[in-house]
Amino acid sequence: xxxxxxxxxxxxxxxxxxxxxxxxxxxxxxxxxxxxxxxxxxxxxxxxxxxxxxxxxxxxxxxxxxxxxxxxxxxxxxxxxxxxxxxxxxxxxxxxxxxxxxxxxxxxxxxxxxxxxxxxxxxxxxxxxxxxxxxxxxxxxxxxxxxxxxxxxxxxxxxxxxxxxxxxxxxxxxxxxxxxxxxxxxxxxxxxxxxxxxxxxxxxxxxxxxxxxxxxxxxxxxxxxxxxxxxxxxxxxxxxxxxxxxxxxxxxxxxxxxxxxxxxxxxxxxxxxxxxxxxxxxxxxxxxxxxxxxxxxxxxxxxxxxxxxxxxxxxxxxxxxxxxxxxxxxxxxxxxxxxxxxxx
Amino acid sequence: xxxxxxxxxxxxxxxxxxxxxxxxxxxxxxxxxxxxxxxxxxxxxxxxxxxxxxxxxxxxxxxxxxxxxxxxxxxxxxxxxxxxxxxxxxxxxxxxxxxxxxxxxxxxxxxxxxxxxxxxxxxxxxxxxxxxxxxxxxxxxxxxxxxxxxxxxxxxxxxxxxxxxxxxxxxxxxxxxxxxxxxxxxxxxxxxxxxxxxxxxxxxxxxxxxxxxxxxxxxxxxxxxxxxxxxxxxxxxxxxxxxxxxxxxxxxxxxxxxxxxxxxxxxxxxxxxxxxxxxxxxxxxxxxxxxxxxxxxxxxxxxxxxxxxxxxxxxxxxxxxxxxxxxxxxxxxxxxxxxxxxxxxxxxxxxxxxxxxxxxxxxxxxxxxxxxxxxxxxxxxxxxxxxxxxxxxxxxxxxxxxxxxxxxxxxxxxxxxxxxxxxxxxxxx
Numbered sequence: 001x002x003x004x005x006x007x008x009x010x011x012x013x014x015x016x017x018x019x020x021x022x023x024x025x026x027x028x029x030x031x032x033x034x035x036x037x038x039x040x041x042x043x044x045x046x047x048x049x050x051x052x053x054x055x056x057x058x059x060x061x062x063x064x065x066x067x068x069x070x071x072x073x074x075x076x077x078x079x080x081x082x083x084x085x086x087x088x089x090x091x092x093x094x095x096x097x098x099x100x101x102x103x104x105x106x107x108x109x110x111x112x113x114x115x116x117x118x119x120x121x122x123x124x125x126x127x128x129x130x131x132x133x134x135x136x137x138x139x140x141x142x143x144x145x146x147x148x149x150x151x152x153x154x155x156x157x158x159x160x161x162x163x164x165x166x167x168x169x170x171x172x173x174x175x176x177x178x179x180x181x182x183x184x185x186x187x188x189x190x191x192x193x194x195x196x197x198x199x200x201x202x203x204x205x206x207x208x209x210x211x212x213x214x215x216x217x218x219x220x221x222x223x224x225x226x227x228x229x230x231x232x233x234x235x236x237x238x239x240x241x242x243x244x245x246x247x248x249x250x251x252x253x254x255x256x257x258x259x260x261x262x263x264x265x266x267x268x269x270x271x272x273x274x275x276x277x278x279x280x281x282x283x284x285x286x287x288x289x290x291x292x293x294x295x296x297x298x299x300x301x302x303x304x305x306x307x308x309x310x311x312x313x314x315x316x317x318x319x320x321x322x323x324x325x326x327x328x329x330x331x332x333x334x335x336x337x338x339x340x341x342x343x344x
Numbered sequence: 345x346x347x348x349x350x351x352x353x354x355x356x357x358x359x360x361x362x363x364x365x366x367x368x369x370x371x372x373x374x375x376x377x378x379x380x381x382x383x384x385x386x387x388x389x390x391x392x393x394x395x396x397x398x399x400x401x402x403x404x405x406x407x408x409x410x411x412x413x414x415x416x417x418x419x420x421x422x423x424x425x426x427x428x429x430x431x432x433x434x435x436x437x438x439x440x441x442x443x444x445x446x447x448x449x450x451x452x453x454x455x456x457x458x459x460x461x462x463x464x465x466x467x468x469x470x471x472x473x474x475x476x477x478x479x480x481x482x483x484x485x486x487x488x489x490x491x492x493x494x495x496x497x498x499x500x501x502x503x504x505x506x507x508x509x510x511x512x513x514x515x516x517x518x519x520x521x522x523x524x525x526x527x528x529x530x531x532x533x534x535x536x537x538x539x540x541x542x543x544x545x546x547x548x549x550x551x552x553x554x555x556x557x558x559x560x561x562x563x564x565x566x567x568x569x570x571x572x573x574x575x576x577x578x579x580x581x582x583x584x585x586x587x588x589x590x591x592x593x594x595x596x597x598x599x600x601x602x603x604x605x606x607x608x609x610x611x612x613x614x615x616x617x618x619x620x621x622x623x624x625x626x627x628x629x630x631x632x633x634x635x636x637x638x639x640x641x642x643x644x645x646x647x648x649x650x651x652x653x654x655x656x657x658x659x660x661x662x663x664x665x666x667x668x669x670x671x672x673x674x675x676x677x678x679x680x681x682x683x684x685x686x687x688x689x690x691x692x693x694x695x696x697x698x699x700x701x702x703x704x705x706x707x708x709x710x711x712x713x714x715x716x717x718x719x720x721x722x723x724x725x726x727x728x729x730x731x732x733x734x735x736x737x738x739x740x741x742x743x744x745x746x747x748x749x750x751x752x753x754x755x756x757x758x759x760x761x762x763x764x765x766x767x768x769x770x771x772x773x
Contacts, residue, residue, distance in 0.1 A: 223651070317768050320733050329740040330761060338765050 032301040035067040045081035073110040080125035114159040128195025147176040167202035190238040219326035262332035369395040383505035428563035474659040477648040491521035515552035532691035610687040637666040679703040
């Protein structure tokens with residue numbers, strides 16, 4: 001799902017007015033076709049060919065593109081769904097309660113291939129463009145002195161699991177009370193289109209000082225992190241812009257801030273953009289052929305006629321170049337130059 | 345008389361609950377852990393300190409190993425000793441994370457993160473010792489922690505339930521850890537003039553470890569030491585202060601001029617020996633820059649703290665390295681320590697034959713091995729064929745290493761990188 005997200009925030013911002021109404025209007029002059037009914041806040045994910053849609057409705061279903069055929073994969077409703085880049089695997093995450101998330105990878109016909117229980121509350125589930133299944137979650141343990149908050153990135157390479165600790169921090173007792181119920185909204189994250197880079201918020205709650213959010217950038221191919229900016233504790237949306245050079249931060253009030261990932265902090269702060277209102281209930285997935293899925297409330301619709309998302313090549317050299325860039329072996333400019341020479 | 349009765353009554357009230365608690369434990373533990381009970385009963389603690397005072401009263405936690413009696417517990421009563429210990433070389437792990445203390449030179453004690461994980465009120469728990477991280481759980485337990493637990497455990501020297509100080513005032517108590525090839529202080533003291541006098545005439549004539557390093561019963565074993573655990577000199581101001589402290593101790597038996605001369609000779613030997621290490625280090629860095637180490641940095645497992653970097657400092661590993669690095673490890677970890685510590689512990693055989701001679705002979709081996717490597721005759725093993733990206737990756741790291749060390753200027757660094765990046769294959773190549 002993430003790998004096809006090239007319209008990202010721009011589209012969401014421009015089309016926000018259309019989505020704000022109860023009965024959704026098409027994003028262009030082509031009509032919307034209602035496909036299915038979802039669970040309340042149910043999730044959905046189309047495969048990359050647009051032929052199958054996995055969705056949560058009294059369980060996990062896979063529906064044909066026209067909504068006429070379907071089969072049930074699981075009796076439990078999923079928290080998140082994502083198809084692998086080759087469309088051969090469907091990943092689903094289910095809540096087992098009490099900060100336990102069950103991740104199951106199915107074959108395209110709904111046969112479970114493997115599953116794993118993770119000791120976190122789910123924040124994100126996606127496939128990287130080269131086929132790593134990525135899961136981000138958080139866990140809060142409460143003690144008398146406060147809470148221990150951890151954010152973890154899990155990466156499945158086939159069934160092999162590796163973990164990257166994104167944060168591990170102590171928060172004050174007052175902060176535990178204030179933020180406990182809102183953590184999934186506070187700890188936003190977003191993966192780049194290739195999936196190897198992540199920008200996320202982590203809570204920083206030093207003794208004697210007010211808590212704040214740190215915006216952190218990582219490339220999970222290697223260790224290390226880059227601190228990008230500091231924000232007050234609030235609910236923000238995070239989305240990489242289409243060329244993966246910046247991240248858009250969306251505030252609750254509609255304000256948006258574009259943060260270039262590879263520039264200095266002063267430049268970042270000067271680039272605040274005019275805001276736009278984002279409807280919180282609408283969900284959108286744009287597909288390679290320009291069709292799109294739009295969910296509003298419990299209804300899932302299909303539309304068409306948007307600019308095709310297309311697909312960018314993403315080979316081993318690109319991954320290696322980004323790794324070198326993150327490690328400081330090449331500069332961001334050398335990365336861009338080399339990609340241009342290679343015709344990426 | 346009335347006052348004395350009041351004091352007695354108060355004392356009884358204070359002691360009785362403790363005794364009651366202790367007797368509850370003893371009822372089972374005289375069978376379950378008889379040695380511990382016997383030692384405790386014979387100790388000074390038996391009078392005033394019951395089991396729960398140190399172990400807590402949650403038996404399940406204790407059984408699960410979650411209620412260790414660490415130095416903080418002892419520090420509740422033995423505050424002065426605890427504070428001295430924490431500030432000393434023995435206690436530095438309390439600040440820097442349980443485990444290796446060699447990271448201290450890269451940390452500023454005034455930073456919050458010296459003690460805490462960033463953003464956390466909890467003390468650091470992450471061990472940042474490459475050699476520790478590379479070992480199995482069993483080796484960590486028996487080979488690393490048995491000595492390094494001193495950072496958080498008074499029982500390292502004092503034993504769990506004994507309080508008889510006559511044991512810990514003897515030099516033998518130090519021998520468990522301060523012996524062996526990397527820092528044989530026990531052996532070199534034992535066969536030094538100081539150790540011989542102790543063995544033949546007793547403590548009044550021969551100074552022990554405690555005489556010089558824990559003078560007057562202090563738990564600050566750093567008194568008089570002029571080098572960090574990584575054998576780097578302290579700042580001039582700290583060195584001058586510490587040296588004055590040591591000479592004051594020497595003066596109990598020696599003239600100040602004699603003590604100053606001896607210690608200055610030790611300083612000179614340290615500088616001379618360090619120069620040999622520096623030469624060996626530059627040889628190995630040059631070989632790494634030229635990609636002549638086998639296994640290469642790419643072919644060996646990543647260093648647990650620094651990834652693909654060539655690590656030949658205090659975090660150097662002794663496994664999965666080339667032969668020439670293995671020689672360097674011996675030279676730096678064993679031979680240098682024997683030479684320098686031998687000099688400061690007045691042991692001529694360690695200073696010269698076990699130390700200095702080995703240092704110089706190993707350097708000769710390193711020079712010869714480097715020569716063979718440069719001629720491409722180092723290994724009969726066919727080099728692993730690396731793909732082009734891996735080759736460029738390794739070359740970029742070598743270049744960055746050179747640039748960061750100042751061996752390559754900015755312009756040349758940029759130009760060399762451009763040449764390498766031209767080798768990055770396009771899709772499908």
